[in-house]
């Protein structure tokens with residue numbers, strides 16, 4: 315999607331989008347003068363300008379425009395940057411369902427008291443861009459009229475700075491789209507080696523990418539991660555992506571992602587129906603990769619490293635068994651009681667290696683870790699587990715600012731107690747109760763004393779079965795914006 319900002323008058327032809335507040339319809343009035351009041355007449359009956367309400371007026375009388383789409387913006391005083399994104403996304407969705415090739419969004423006279431005109435324009439553009447994402451790679455028989463026609467949106471605004479603001483947002487969208495692509499790829503195409511190859515492409519942005527294979531990981535003693543992958547024909551990989559845009563020599567912050575490219579459950583096999591969903595069990599690794607792409611793309615002034623553990627969890631003659639005891643890189647031993655609790659085993663070694671290699675200021679891990687978090691938080695929030703109140707509050711702020719929302723969940727001594735084993739240093743599952751917290755505690759066993767760390771369980775967030783204003787159904791790219799904003803607010807400048 316091409317997006318341009320312009321000060322020019324509204325085009326006399328083509329499609330036009332006009333946002334309207336419940337309590338202020340100045341933007342609409344200005345255009346409606348030329349239409350001799352036809353728009354107000356069309357709107358009168360049903361259009362209340364409620365948030366994201368749309369009214370598509372085709373060939374309005376008195377104008378040569380093909381259509382005028384009114385979009386509700388709610389109450390002007392309550393209008394926030396995220397509302398601007400939703401509005402842009404809603405406009406794009408409406409336009410994408412038509413055969414219009416280009417459209418203009420009219421923002422002259424659309425003034426929100428609480429948000430600057432630059433930000434309103436840039437965020438509307440950002441929302442429209444985010445909503446225009448498609449993953450059509452494997453749909454080879456789409457008819458021309460099944461593909462969207464819209465390729466260009468012009469934002470008509472008096473703002474001079476919107477374009478600059480949008481330039482950074484566009485890089486963030488690149489990161490979100492990379493994550494959505496990775497999460498959407500089928501598991502026969504995206505497996506550890508091919509995922510690592512996609513990471514290598516970030517070198518073009520100035521990212522240093524290191525890939526460890528089985529040989530290196532065996533040497534390092536990563537028995538926990540390797541145990542998960544040993545039933546697969548695909549070789550596990552560990553990828554480190556370094557973006558060092560900050561002060562030379564400053565310790566980086568680290569993101570660590572669970573990258574299970576397919577999770578069958580292993581010998582503790584999952585039920586068949588719905589198993590295809592487990593192609594996106596690499597959503598944490600996808601988010602980490604997309605976040606590094608966003609940060610590097612916009613040349614963030616911070617040192618950040620993204621580490622992802624990539625494995626496929628398969629049942630096989632060589633697969634790990636319930637009852638096995640593995641030794642992690644940290645030296646701690648693990649009794650495997652359920653081979654389907656594999657994500658934590660991958661993170662254990664990835665997190666340990668990250669601390670040993672980078673001595674990071676803070677570690678945030680992301681993982682589609684437990685079904686239990688869906689029971690707690692549905693698809694509304696990622697679960698946030700940490701004993702660090704400052705870090706919790708930073709992440710909560712970043713979540714609220716970006717819409718990648720997090721909700722703090724408990725993690726304390728009791729949860730650590732629940733994963734004690736009779737035969738090893740710990741077991742890889744607690745009971746059926748508090749499953750997300752015991753999973754977090756398991757990861758916590760691999761976090762060094764004094765290390766700032768938070769864990770995000772994103773099992774409910776990586777994929778969506780329905781459209782949202784700024785995200786078509788499918789891979790959401792959750793986490794990219796959260797991590798980017800967390801770095802921007804706390805580690806840049």
Ligand code: BES
Pocket residue numbers: 577579595652654655656657682683684685686743744749773774
């Ligand atoms: N990848 C799953 C978690 C998951 C479930 C993500 C549903 C998205 C949707 C994870 O590896 C898993 O299987 N967890 C088990 C843990 C259990 C065996 C302790 C679960 O949640 O059932």
Ligand code: MN
Pocket residue numbers: 577579653654655656657
């Ligand atoms: Mn599993």
Ligand code: ZN
Pocket residue numbers: 574577595654656657682683
């Ligand atoms: Zn899993």
